[in-house]
Amino acid sequence: MTVSPDPSDPHNVITELEVHDVRFPTSRHRDGSDAMNPFPDYSAAYLVLHTSSGEKGYGLVFTSGRGNGLQAAAIKELEPLVCGTSIDAAIADTAELSARVTNDGQLRWLGPQKGAIHMAAGAVVNAVWDLAARRAGKPLWQLLSELSPEQLVGLVDFRYLRDALTEDEALALLRAAEPGKAERTARLLAEGHPAYTTTPGWLGYDDDKLQRLCKEAVADGFGMIKLKVGADPAEDVRRLGLARAAVGSDVPIGIDANQVWGVAEAIEWVGRLGEFDPYWIEEPTSPDDILGHAAVRKAVSPIKVVTGEQCQNVIMFKQLLQADAIDAVQLDACRVGGVNELVAIILLAAKFGVPVCPHAGGVGLCELVQHFAMFDYVAVAGSWDDHYLEYVDHLHEHFVEPVVIENGRYVAPRVPGGGAEMKLDSIAEFTYPDGPAWRDETLEALHAEPSFSAP
Amino acid sequence: MTVSPDPSDPHNVITELEVHDVRFPTSRHRDGSDAMNPFPDYSAAYLVLHTSSGEKGYGLVFTSGRGNGLQAAAIKELEPLVCGTSIDAAIADTAELSARVTNDGQLRWLGPQKGAIHMAAGAVVNAVWDLAARRAGKPLWQLLSELSPEQLVGLVDFRYLRDALTEDEALALLRAAEPGKAERTARLLAEGHPAYTTTPGWLGYDDDKLQRLCKEAVADGFGMIKLKVGADPAEDVRRLGLARAAVGSDVPIGIDANQVWGVAEAIEWVGRLGEFDPYWIEEPTSPDDILGHAAVRKAVSPIKVVTGEQCQNVIMFKQLLQADAIDAVQLDACRVGGVNELVAIILLAAKFGVPVCPHAGGVGLCELVQHFAMFDYVAVAGSWDDHYLEYVDHLHEHFVEPVVIENGRYVAPRVPGGGAEMKLDSIAEFTYPDGPAWRDETLEALHAEPSFSAP
Known part of the structure; x- marks a missing residue:
């Protein structure tokens, strides 16, 4: 399937997935420490979805530190699948958008529907919904709550669900x-x-x-x-x-x-x-x-x-x-x-x-x-x-x-x-590895040390 | 856990995970076409594991085209977890090596044990086994077959398996x-x-x-x-x-x-x-x-x-x-x-x-x-x-x-x-996107076209 810009509104298309590798050095104080994750650096693969009209939508994938750059790259990998798409069309049919970023005949091998590539799809879909909610002037919970039952059912891919939940149910x-x-x-x-x-x-x-x-x-x-x-x-x-x-x-x-x-x-x-x-x-x-x-x-x-x-x-x-x-x-x-x-x-x-x-x-x-x-x-x-x-x-x-x-x-x-x-200041401060928060050598040494939980 | 080179044998450590994004333009003839994957470009995120002694081990992850570069990056992400490790130690305790690349306290968020990051772990573990088999002068099937029952059981992480299979069984x-x-x-x-x-x-x-x-x-x-x-x-x-x-x-x-x-x-x-x-x-x-x-x-x-x-x-x-x-x-x-x-x-x-x-x-x-x-x-x-x-x-x-x-x-x-x-010639010819096989403009256009299977 080729995605073409809507010729009737050529200026209103998704133009870029801008991604950032933002990491917070939380392992210093063991905030977030648990039996499986003893030294997490809470991080976000952060997405700004740009459109040619200047509207933006925001999404992110939370990660635990190492791998956050890979997760950001996974989001970027989806850029060719959505760039050029009319944002009006994407909002009008988010089910199609979801299917497109989830079921790409080549990319799905890395999942399917799991791991880094699926979380990346989630960030893109969430960014489009964020933009939709901004455009509607509503918080997302309210936008969703005001959809009709038919509209809500239309959001869902029932392919693998019908043995537990049908459209009618x-x-x-x-x-x-x-x-x-x-x-x-x-x-x-x-x-x-x-x-x-x-x-x-x-x-x-x-x-x-x-x-x-x-x-x-x-x-x-x-x-x-x-x-x-x-x-x-x-x-x-x-x-x-x-x-x-x-x-x-x-x-x-x-x-x-x-x-x-x-x-x-x-x-x-x-x-x-x-x-x-x-x-x-x-x-x-x-x-x-x-x-x-x-x-x-x-x-x-x-x-x-x-x-x-x-x-x-x-x-x-x-x-x-x-x-x-x-x-x-x-x-x-x-x-x-x-x-x-x-x-x-x-x-x-x-x-x-x-x-x-x-x-x-x-x-x-x-x-x-x-x-x-x-x-x-x-x-x-x-x-x-x-x-x-x-x-x-x-x-x-x-x-x-x-x-x-x-x-x-x-x-x-x-x-x-x-x-x-x-916040833009936070992104600048905590971008890994070049943000000021990561220039402290103690932090870098801590971060470089792998940790794992033995079976 | 910090991985330190074995001081008794400092020249015999893993030094690099060299990765290649190798793709074959199979979608031209629809070899490999199926109902979910109509236009695959069969690809390999290919790994050469280097050691300071010059020994090498080889591994790969098969993918379906788009995403192969991301998969190669996923393998590279594991480099800090294994570089500096004594290859003797890695071969002597592949269970520890497997746990290290599978259960890293930060990286596991991208799985756990699934998707791109887990397939990357598999490529690294397989490359170490490939090296071990070369060193033993045996094909892998034979090396494995000649291990004792105790050695084979020692390869396995039974943490999540014992309700179906215990060590004794x-x-x-x-x-x-x-x-x-x-x-x-x-x-x-x-x-x-x-x-x-x-x-x-x-x-x-x-x-x-x-x-x-x-x-x-x-x-x-x-x-x-x-x-x-x-x-x-x-x-x-x-x-x-x-x-x-x-x-x-x-x-x-x-x-x-x-x-x-x-x-x-x-x-x-x-x-x-x-x-x-x-x-x-x-x-x-x-x-x-x-x-x-x-x-x-x-x-x-x-x-x-x-x-x-x-x-x-x-x-x-x-x-x-x-x-x-x-x-x-x-x-x-x-x-x-x-x-x-x-x-x-x-x-x-x-x-x-x-x-x-x-x-x-x-x-x-x-x-x-x-x-x-x-x-x-x-x-x-x-x-x-x-x-x-x-x-x-x-x-x-x-x-x-x-x-x-x-x-x-x-x-x-x-x-x-x-x-x-x-073969080195094959890697050179089919490396994406700069290998000669991908310089043909028709192929590039075909590759750039996303395809997906609607629900």
């Missing part, structure tokens, strides 16, 4: 959610979206910091907190005990193993932590192990099992739901193929009656993913029961419109767009 | 295969490995070429042939009818849909082709859809269901086997994390009693994957029942040691190494 559940949308929108704007925080629980923090941050989180109004586990069982018992003592028995505490266990090990380890009443175990094993998650869930019930931040696409989420493997869908705004695939995942979760509890943190993930949680509340699930949106207080200062948290809830954004736009 | 099945290894080695060397061919069945071929190539394949002694399907149901009925008429009722004919269907569509479409007695349906749906393959298999029995060329890792193969979803494991030498993970997949297949029928074709895949089929025969499965190794007669002339087919069987290689070394 999706239409029916969206229509059933129509009544009450106005009231829910008003409530969302008035109260904000419920959240939980992972701020207290990184593995690298000492006991005092852990307990202090736990208490602060509850005082700040968060409905739940989360601790990283999985590096050492005795330490986990001790740290979870400290956290439980700090917050009392009524606050749900999630625990997150970041994939370090096999199935039997997960069951045994979580069992040892059961006395502290963990609310959920997140990523007990490989994100690819659907049947493994199902086995863990059966064994550790009533402790919930959740995953999703590294769930590569909607086909995997479909199976996690079909196999009764998870109690919450932790979708990530930058892992899959962008808005269209995220809508598909949200619809599937609704079909199976499983709450969406998005993954956030990193760089810009809070800014992006809040839109999907809010859309889900207003237009799909229609409820906040068991719906928690993750919050981590890192790196928001680098975004033009950082998230706002009040009383432990996300304040619904009112400014147009999808949230990915970064 | 793997040891037991390898020990059970010890008797008869010498006889099987002799038989393999005398007779070669059974094969099937996909040469007749590409979608872009006309009827005369289809029937002529079918007849030639049978005359050449291949035990099975394979046709691409999935673009048009009436055409598939017609083409499969032509093929069946050409070869008679006794030759198994596999059909391959290259992932174009959803579950219900696959069941219906394969049902329509049942009258021609297809031996297997390959890739009926997304390679990620384990439960989907299980549903298709149940519905189309006794037609077999197979997949694997785009199965991203051993965790997915484990589940395909656990879910009774497949009748053959079509592992690919360049899709997963290299020799160590391939050994794991072969052991899992043996545990479940499912034959390994590797994927080949592309660029160099026949040269590489034959070693794993032969190792499986000699040291693991111990049988050729239902074991077919794919053969396609493309691009072998570019390899220093091209595969040899006699009487429709792969002749066991006797030269040292793993098979990936390409």
Whole structure:
């Protein structure tokens, strides 16, 4: 398929995918440290989508440091597939755009629908939606929520989904959610979206910091907190005990193993932590192990099992739901193929009656993913029961419109767009390897040292 | 973990990952055309692993054209993780090397264990094994076959496998295969490995070429042939009818849909082709859809269901086997994390009693994957029942040691190494975009035109 500019409007086409390799040296303080990722440098492969009219759209892929340049190159690889495309046409048919960047007959070999090339597709699709929301003068959550059920179903590629969710079923559940949308929108704007925080629980923090941050989180109004586990069982018992003592028995505490266990090990380890009443175990094993998650869930019930931040696409989420493997869908705004695939995942979760509890943190993930949680509340699930949106207080200062948290809830954004736009000063300061933040030799030495978690 | 050169042997370390973007303009004649990949340019992200002693190891990742440069960059991204490593140490503990390039705490975000970054890890691991085999003076299949059961088990990362295969179970099945290894080695060397061919069945071929190539394949002694399907149901009925008429009722004919269907569509479409007695349906749906393959298999029995060329890792193969979803494991030498993970997949297949029928074709895949089929025969499965190794007669002339087919069987290689070394002239001629083969303007225009398969 050849993409030709619209001859009726030759000046209004996508002209460039400008990409930046932006990295923050977070490994210095072990912010974001967990059992699988001991020294992350939170990073963004950052995309500015240019059009000939001067309109811009913003997207990004969060990464963990090394590989961020490769991820930026993956986005750039998609430039020939979209440059010259009328932006009006792209907005009018985002399903076609999504298919084009996802199903290219040559590029798809690097996926398909997974890894760097799929996350790149997601950044491009999200940037087009960001531009669309800016043009509409609406935040993305509102733009999506105001689409009709038919329009929303039209966003989704059902090819691999129909054994779990058909177009008609999706239409029916969206229509059933129509009544009450106005009231829910008003409530969302008035109260904000419920959240939980992972701020207290990184593995690298000492006991005092852990307990202090736990208490602060509850005082700040968060409905739940989360601790990283999985590096050492005795330490986990001790740290979870400290956290439980700090917050009392009524606050749900999630625990997150970041994939370090096999199935039997997960069951045994979580069992040892059961006395502290963990609310959920997140990523007990490989994100690819659907049947493994199902086995863990059966064994550790009533402790919930959740995953999703590294769930590569909607086909995997479909199976996690079909196999009764998870109690919450932790979708990530930058892992899959962008808005269209995220809508598909949200619809599937609704079909199976499983709450969406998005993954956030990193760089810009809070800014992006809040839109999907809010859309889900207003237009799909229609409820906040068991719906928690993750919050981590890192790196928001680098975004033009950082998230706002009040009383432990996300304040619904009112400014147009999808949230990915970064400040020009931040991009300049943290561009790798030539930005001023990376000229410090200590940082460079730290960054150059590979780290890995032995099996 | 910091990798330091071995001070006792400072001259014997990995010094460079030299990568090349080599592409063949196969889309001109639609060699390799199928329902999902209508215009592939068969390509290799090609790796020469250098050591300070001058020894070299060769690896590659096959791709379909666009994206090959990105894949080459993905391999280069691993250079800091392995450069400076003693090659003796790398060979002595390939499991550690595999973990290092697979589980880097930052890079793994781009996978984990999937897509471009995982295929890159596979190329590096395979290049080290190629060097090891050269040093041992043995073809890779023989080097692997002569390892003890304990050594083979030591190659594998069992973290995510133990719910399906434990170390003890793997040891037991390898020990059970010890008797008869010498006889099987002799038989393999005398007779070669059974094969099937996909040469007749590409979608872009006309009827005369289809029937002529079918007849030639049978005359050449291949035990099975394979046709691409999935673009048009009436055409598939017609083409499969032509093929069946050409070869008679006794030759198994596999059909391959290259992932174009959803579950219900696959069941219906394969049902329509049942009258021609297809031996297997390959890739009926997304390679990620384990439960989907299980549903298709149940519905189309006794037609077999197979997949694997785009199965991203051993965790997915484990589940395909656990879910009774497949009748053959079509592992690919360049899709997963290299020799160590391939050994794991072969052991899992043996545990479940499912034959390994590797994927080949592309660029160099026949040269590489034959070693794993032969190792499986000699040291693991111990049988050729239902074991077919794919053969396609493309691009072998570019390899220093091209595969040899006699009487429709792969002749066991006797030269040292793993098979990936390409001819220097071929690399120079087909390097993209500056090699002479790509200076033809017609080719450049063709290459620049994106193609994709709409849902």
